[in-house]
Amino acid sequence: MYQDGEGKATEMRRQIMNHISENHLEQYAMRRLPKAALPKVEEHLLICSQCRERLEAEDRCLAAFKAAATIIRPKRTQAAHA
Numbered sequence: 214m215y216q217d218g219e220g221k222a223t224e225m226r227r228q229i230m231n232h233i234s235e236n237h238l239e240q241y242a243m244r245r246l247p248k249a250a251l252p253k254v255e256e257h258l259l260i261c262s263q264c265r266e267r268l269e270a271e272d273r274c275l276a277a278f279k280a281a282a283t284i285i286r287p288k289r290t291q292a293a294h295a
């Protein structure tokens with residue numbers, strides 16, 4: 214039960230199902246993804262809503278982390294100015 218068309222469809226599906234790794238997603242969210250991996254990740258994000266959602270979750274996580282970091286920092290600079 215092997216057909217050429219079916220083989221191609223499977224190939225395409227495999228590309229879609231080959232999701233961005235947790236590591237790459239995190240690096241992409243932090244704008245630290247190696248340039249070589251960037252096209253592959255961006256291309257996948259275009260076709261995969263699942264990974265877009267994962268990226269959004271990653272972004273929210275980073276934003277919360279940054280917000281927490283800026284809450285801690287101003288106290289130090291204020292203390293230095295005073």
Ligand SMILES: [Zn+2]
Pocket residue numbers: 229230231232233257261262263264
């Ligand atoms: Zn994906």
